[in-house]
Amino acid sequence: MSDASGTFAAAAAWEIDDCWRRIGVQGDRSCPELETHLHCRNCPTFEDAARGLLDRPLSADYRAEWAAHFAGEKAGETDGDEALAAVVIFRIGEEWLALSTSVFEEVAEPRRVHSLPHRRNGIVRGIVNVRGELLVCISFATLLGIDKDAEVERRDRSLHFERLVVIGRANGRIAFSVHEVHGIHRFRPNALTAVPGTVGQAASAFTKTMLAWQGRSVGILDETRLLDAIDRSIA
Amino acid sequence: MLFLMFRLGRDRYVLDVEQVEEVLPFVTPTVLAGAPHGVVGAINYHGGPVPLLDLSLLALGRPSAAVLSTRIILIRYPVGEGETRRLGLVAERVIETLSRDPADFVPSGVEAGMPPYLGPVAADARGLIQLVRAEALLPPALRDILFRQLATSP
Numbered sequence: 304m305s306d307a308s309g310t311f312a313a314a315a316a317w318e319i320d321d322c323w324r325r326i327g328v329q330g331d332r333s334c335p336e337l338e339t340h341l342h343c344r345n346c347p348t349f350e351d352a353a354r355g356l357l358d359r360p361l362s363a364d365y366r367a368e369w370a371a372h373f374a375g376e377k378a379g380e381t382d383g384d385e386a387l388a389a390v391v392i393f394r395i396g397e398e399w400l401a402l403s404t405s406v407f408e409e410v411a412e413p414r415r416v417h418s419l420p421h422r423r424n425g426i427v428r429g430i431v432n433v434r435g436e437l438l439v440c441i442s443f444a445t446l447l448g449i450d451k452d453a454e455v456e457r458r459d460r461s462l463h464f465e466r467l468v469v470i471g472r473a474n475g476r477i478a479f480s481v482h483e484v485h486g487i488h489r490f491r492p493n494a495l496t497a498v499p500g501t502v503g504q505a506a507s508a509f510t511k512t513m514l515a516w517q518g519r520s521v522g523i524l525d526e527t528r529l530l531d532a533i534d535r536s537i538a
Numbered sequence: 539m540l541f542l543m544f545r546l547g548r549d550r551y552v553l554d555v556e557q558v559e560e561v562l563p564f565v566t567p568t569v570l571a572g573a574p575h576g577v578v579g580a581i582n583y584h585g586g587p588v589p590l591l592d593l594s595l596l597a598l599g600r601p602s603a604a605v606l607s608t609r610i611i612l613i614r615y616p617v618g619e620g621e622t623r624r625l626g627l628v629a630e631r632v633i634e635t636l637s638r639d640p641a642d643f644v645p646s647g648v649e650a651g652m653p654p655y656l657g658p659v660a661a662d663a664r665g666l667i668q669l670v671r672a673e674a675l676l677p678p679a680l681r682d683i684l685f686r687q688l689a690t691s692p
Contacts, residue, residue, distance in 0.1 A: 357607035357633055361564060366604075370565035374582035 319352050388492060390514070392485040392521055393468065396449045401488065401514060401523045406530070408476055409433065409469040410484050416440045426536045431478050433469055438478040439537055440467075446532065447509060472530045477537075490514060498522070541636045542611065543667070544629035546597045550667045551629075552636055553611065557672045559624065561632055562610040564602075574680050581610070581626055588612065590626040591675065607631045613672050617681070627675070636667070643669050 323343040326334040340346040390401035391410075411433055418429040431440045443449070464483040469476050495512040509529050510522035541552035542561070567579030567590045576596040580587045590610065594602040602608045609632040614622035643658040646668070657669040 354607075354633060357631075358605045361604045361606055361608070363566075366564060366566040369563040370567075370581065373562060373565055373584065375584070377584045 319355060321352075323349055387489040389487055389489045390521075390523055391468075392488050392516060393466075393481040394483040394485070395444050395447070395481050398447075398449050399485075399516070399519055399521045400447075401516075401521045402470070402529075403523075403526050404487060406470045406472070406526045407468070408471045411467040411469060411478075413465045413467050413480055416480075426533075431467065433467070433478060436476070438469065438476055440478045440480070441533060441537065443479045443481065446529075446536065470530075472533065474534070477533060488514075488516060490516075495523070496520075539638060539640050541638060541669070542632065543634040543636050544593070544611065545631040546594055546629070550665070551670050552638075552667055553613065553627075553670050553672060555635065557613045557615075558611055559614055560612045562612055562626070564604065564608045564610060564628065574683060576680075578628060583612070583624060583626075586624070588624045588626045590628060592628040594628070594630060596675075602628045602630050605630075607633050615676070615681075616673055625672075625675075627672075638667075 322330075322334065323346075324330050326332070327337065327343040327346075327349075329343075334343075336346055336348070337343075343349045389404040391404055391407050392399060392401045394400070414431055414433075416429040416431050419427065422429070426441045426445045428440045428442050430437050432438075465480060466484045467478055467480050468484065469478045495514055498510050498513055509524050509532070511525040512523050514521045514523055540555045542555050542558055543550055543552050545551065562581075562583075565581055567581050569579045570577060570589070573579070576591055578590050578592045578595065578601070580589050582588075592602055594600055608628065608630050611627045611629055611632060613625050613627060615625040617623050638660055642660040644660070646659040646666070655670055655672075655674040657671045659666045659668045661667075
């Protein structure tokens, strides 16, 4: 803006004294403040310099661009009071799935599953100890018929985010392991699409609707049918 | 309780975040010709007009600097009977929030001589922080002019 120079004395003086490069951790480390702050990032001088970046003058383009942005419709908003639904998104094998937060109890570190005698088949993998409570651990991959070994394709990932997920149902809690938990995702009901009739995916029997998320289609599982199926399988 | 901090000149002021709807960048306002002192125009906020008040202009007599840290605080301004209208406040250095106990704010002792929108003050290591009451920011006469003008404009 052309009038910025006259109105704000500090605007002219936002040139940064980069003391962290001269006497700080990127310089010769001779700054006496390093004794107390250990690293420049803890130092109030560094903080003030960072704040000073916000005292740079605004360009007319910036203001006009934002004016146009806020003049438009609010992104993704149809009705301000419309209720948001929330799901937890997780991955098993190649499939990204979502389950309503209402049945989610806990996401825990993966731990050893103790197998049960005579229950080597089926969906029950054994029991796990989650903070002192013994829970039945089931295999979601088997229940939903997902190819668990598809994860091998993701070997390029340096980190594994395997987690144990605990969900609640009417008669107790139950655990299953997933390969990755993305976290809670909130969406408006209009973000949902119906499950395509031709879908060949194994999980489709339990999939209620599809949710577009980060360029993927995530199947939202029907918690009632899922919990019923679990109850039948472990009875 | 959380407060949103801004500056008028060198001094720090806070607003209760309960009243704040959003903090916007300093967008270019549409000038309302003949608007009263302190009103710098109106902005188009998702299709609806929101009047814009420059706090520096009201309190210090000079407009807020056009720098990145100058932002618009969009507040819900009470207009009686539980109704609120949006009002934009242009303020400098809207870059921090502050968590304080509301009981820390005590009368400054010179309220009689102050403008009506200034409230009690709280102290910290760097000086005093003044609480601004958004309800009192517009004198009733100005409020009537402003919202009537916007309501009747096409």
